[in-house]
Amino acid sequence: MLDDISILNKKRTCVTAALLLLTGCEGIQSTLSPRGPAAAEIAHISWIMFIGAALILLVVMVLALYALYRDPDKRIAVSASKLIFAGGVAFPTITLTALLVYGVWSMGSIRVDPQPELTIDVIGNQWWWEVQYQRDTPGAGFTTANEIRVPVGAKVRLRLHSNDVIHSFWVPNLAGKMDVIPGHINTLLIQADKEGTFRGQCAEFCGAQHARMAFFVISQPREQFDAWMAEQRAPAAAPTTEISRSGLAILRNNRCLECHAVRGIGATAIVQRHGPDLTHIASRTHLAGGTLKNNRANLKRIIADSQGVKPGNYMPSYPHLSDDELEAVASYLEGLR
Ligand code: HEC
Ligand SMILES: [Cu+2]
Structure with missing residues (x-):
């Protein structure tokens, strides 16, 4: 038998578990805590689909319970063909069409390429990311790895290349996934609304160390970003000791x-x-x-x-x-x- 204390403890565990689940949505690698316009749009679609699906499930469950438990003499009689037409043809056609239109429309708002302020080339390698800034400007460019710095609020276009196999670039707080394909350049727009560090991960199985092919996107105020750029552009420091x-x-x-x-x-x-x-x-x-x-x-x-x-x-x-x-x-x- 449970005494008061252990009931209290149980309750506490449940509350903690629920909180932990909720905090799982916040975080540096989460679609559910968007920090940029493209990610916000994706999170929006996810919530619409989740809530819509939950409502439909609820209606179906209520109908199923009604059919099971309502006194047969008191049930409302609906002809089978009408029910099948309404629930099996009309309803899915309308909801799926609406979802398709909304999806295509919001995809447009994710994809459009308004003059980016910055273009960065990102190259997928087994099993790390090369990051090149200003590679089209001789003398100004520099290369780094597994870390992409961007100024807060800037529209940044990433050109994604692969040096070997197909990878997928995914930084869920900022944008959707984009395939990284050998011999083809895909572009992805990211924009970070706030300062922060976001974790990204290769999202397409690409060999043994696929799981250890992560990277970080760091968004920082313009001055800090400019200072960082200047430091990166400089040649390597000579050894002093x-x-x-x-x-x-x-x-x-x-x-x-x-x-x-x-x-x-x-x-x-x-x-x-x-x-x-x-x-x-x-x-x-x-x-x-x-x-x-x-x-x-x-x-x-x-x-x-x-x-x-x-x-x-x-x-x-x-x-x-x-x-x-x-x-x-x-x-x-x-x-x-
Ligand atoms: C045959 C090519 C090759 C040689 C030779 C080599 N490395 Fe590497 N090194 C790599 C690759 C590839 C990686 C990235 C591994 C990964 O993350 O998948 C790496 C990663 C590193 C890293 C981590 C860098 C980072 O930003 O993640 C360091 C440090 C490093 N190497 C130092 C050395 C030193 C010091 C030597 C010589 C003693 C050396 N490497 C020789 C290919 C090489
Ligand atoms: Cu990969």
Whole structure:
């Protein structure tokens, strides 16, 4: 038998569970907490469909209960053919047509391409995202990875490319999914109404590490964004300490720079399955497609044990590097702000 306390505890658990479910809708990767016009439109359609479907289910349930429990002598008689015509033909035709018209109309408002303020090229790679700013303006452009910064309120056009297989770009707080297809450029418009960090994720199975192919969209006030752009445009900082200088030498001697570009030291990635641009790696919040926080321990970990962190990815592990060598590499990379 339940005593008062345990009933109270049960109630508490239920309330907590309900709150947890509700907070599940808020968050940095949620369609149900839209932070931009396209996402708001999508959330709107979802709610209309959900509420509409719930109402229809309710009506069907009431009718079913009526048929089951109402005294047969007192039931309202409706001819079968009329019921089938009304409920099976007329009603679905009207509601589905209305939904189609509304869907096509709101798709228009998502797709239109009003002169974007900024165009960013995003390239899907197994299993990380390359992000290129101003790639059509020689000298002004720069490349980063797994992090897309945008000014608050700006209409940003993303040009989506793939370097290998089909991926799908999805940042639910800001927009719908868009396929990322080899040999074809899809565009997607995003606009963040407020400052914030939103998590995105590849949404099309693209191989072993598909689940670790995340990214972040960071929207920030215009001045902060401009300052960030200026920092990113600058070449890599030269190593200033003995240890970071030896770190750079280790990078040079281990073929790291065949895959990783570091602008300003003459390192441009030369292999097709190249890795993220490291010019300003220290300015990024995460490593390896949102898998690890960017800090010294994780830098060392991903270099020594890349295949342990993300099995099957295209960077080899470097188990032969000693802890001192890893420290040196990490301290060089940490200087690349
Ligand atoms: C054969 C190409 C290749 C070589 C050689 C290589 N890497 Fe990588 N590296 C990659 C790829 C690809 C990734 C991205 C892995 C992923 O997230 O799927 C990566 C990721 C990284 C990252 C995380 C970067 C980020 O923004 O997520 C660091 C740091 C790194 N490599 C450092 C090194 C160092 C140091 C060396 C040499 C000791 C090295 N790499 C050698 C291909 C390479
Ligand atoms: Cu993918």
